[in-house]
Every structure is written in C-alpha cells, then in structure tokens.
Amino acid sequence: MIIRNDALPGKFTLYLRRLYYFFTNERFSKKFDYDWHKKSSRFDIINRIIEKKKFESYLEIGCQSDVNFSKIIIKNKIGVDPQSGGTHRMTSDDFFKQNKSTFDLIFIDGLHVYEQVLKDIENSLKVLNENGVILIHDCLPAKIWHQTIPQTHSSWNGDVWKSIVKSRTRIDIDTYTIQADQGLGLILKRKNKDLLVDKIENFKNLKFRDYYIHHKKFMRIIDENDVLRIIN
Numbered sequence: 001m002i003i004r005n006d007a008l009p010g011k012f013t014l015y016l017r018r019l020y021y022f023f024t025n026e027r028f029s030k031k032f033d034y035d036w037h038k039k040s041s042r043f044d045i046i047n048r049i050i051e052k053k054k055f056e057s058y059l060e061i062g063c064q065s066d067v068n069f070s071k072i073i074i075k076n077k078i079g080v081d082p083q084s085g086g087t088h089r090m091t092s093d094d095f096f097k098q099n100k101s102t103f104d105l106i107f108i109d110g111l112h113v114y115e116q117v118l119k120d121i122e123n124s125l126k127v128l129n130e131n132g133v134i135l136i137h138d139c140l141p142a143k144i145w146h147q148t149i150p151q152t153h154s155s156w157n158g159d160v161w162k163s164i165v166k167s168r169t170r171i172d173i174d175t176y177t178i179q180a181d182q183g184l185g186l187i188l189k190r191k192n193k194d195l196l197v198d199k200i201e202n203f204k205n206l207k208f209r210d211y212y213i214h215h216k217k218f219m220r221i222i223d224e225n226d227v228l229r230i231i232n
C-alpha cells in the first residue's frame, strides 16, 4: 500500500537514505507503469471472494485507519494492529501466540518487510480453514524506491514481493499475484501447480533488477477476472 503515516521520516531523511541505497545496494532506473486506478480495489476483490466462497470468518493483519477493514462484509472479522484500527491492539506475532480461532480468509498487510511477511504467511497457514484463502497486499512495486528497506520514498510497498518469490518455490502451497491494488498475493493451501524451480540462495538478497526481469515468472501474475476460477 502507499503508506503515508505520522512515523514517515522527513523528505530530507528519505533523500539521504536513497543516496545511501544508490551507492551501497543497487542502481536501477527502469520501472513499471501500473495504473491501479483502472483495477479493482483490494476490498472489492476480497468481498467478491467472500461472497463466492460463502466465507464466514476474516482476519486482517495491519488495519491502520480501517479503510479496508470497515468495508469487508462478513459474519466474523478480526483486525490486528499494534497502533490503530481493527479489533486487537497487538502485533501479528503476539496475536498468533494467543489465538485459538481459524479463518476462511486472511489478509496480510502489516509490517512490509520480507522476514515478517514470511512469518505472517507461516502463522496464517496454521489457522487457515480447509479451502481458505490468504491475500497479501503490496506485492508489485512499480520502481526501486517503492521496495527498499528501510523506506526511502513516501510511496512504499516494502520488500513483500520477495516473500511471494519464496512461496513460489514451496510445493505445498499454490501462490499467485493478482494484478490489482499494488499487487495482491494469493496463497492457497494446495499442491503448487507451477513450482518456481530457480535456485535462489538468499531471497532477501534478490534485487529489484531480478524482479523487473523475471516478474512474470517470479510472481505468477494473474488478471483479477481469473481469481474466482483459480480459487475454485
């Protein structure tokens, strides 16, 4: 998501971080021209899935001001955020430690850092109902500055995309990326139908250049109109 919050460092700090990243990490200027306004929003896609699958339980990790959480139409919903929004004021790790519920749909949109997203995916898989769906926000950054750690731009997706690449190499889950609303990762608890076999030593060390060149294969990008057929 395009994150703008009070904790965002000032413009000068972001600029200095970009310079540092440029000289110490990666230089790459090509970018994607995603026009998310022409696509459905995350809550439209989530509600469509809920309606089609007759889902009854929903968990959202990272709610902020409930822009998404408040629009989800479902019988039972839980929202977890240490700062604001949702129903539970705690981190996702603390939530999963004490949680006894299971869920039909889990939307991961908390801390946008590869290692934390991996943990959120792992914990979500443990409490996902049979035939349930995991969605992950911010999987398709348009340019290098949108995916740096730490944040170097006011528009920031973090390096969530690397957790999708890692998931694509697992045989026990089936992972896709919906081309809508900053990229919505989609994980189903079933055999991987298109295993990513590339030998990647360290997913965290993947570069934006790798993503730019291999994004179709890495992310397994699908059109939003194909989602309901794929999850069936």
Ligand SMILES: C[S@@+](CC[C@H](N)C(=O)[O-])C[C@H]1O[C@@H](n2cnc3c(N)ncnc32)[C@H](O)[C@@H]1O
Pocket (backbone or CB within 6 Å): 001, 003, 042, 060, 061, 062, 063, 064, 065, 066, 067, 068, 069, 080, 081, 082, 083, 084, 090, 091, 092, 093, 109, 110, 111
């Ligand atoms: C991008 S916002 C969520 C936006 C919301 N899902 C939406 O679609 O409107 C990310 C939120 O994640 C929360 N967050 C950060 N670290 C977290 C963690 N470890 N566990 C859960 N939430 C976290 C932040 O407080 C922030 O409110």
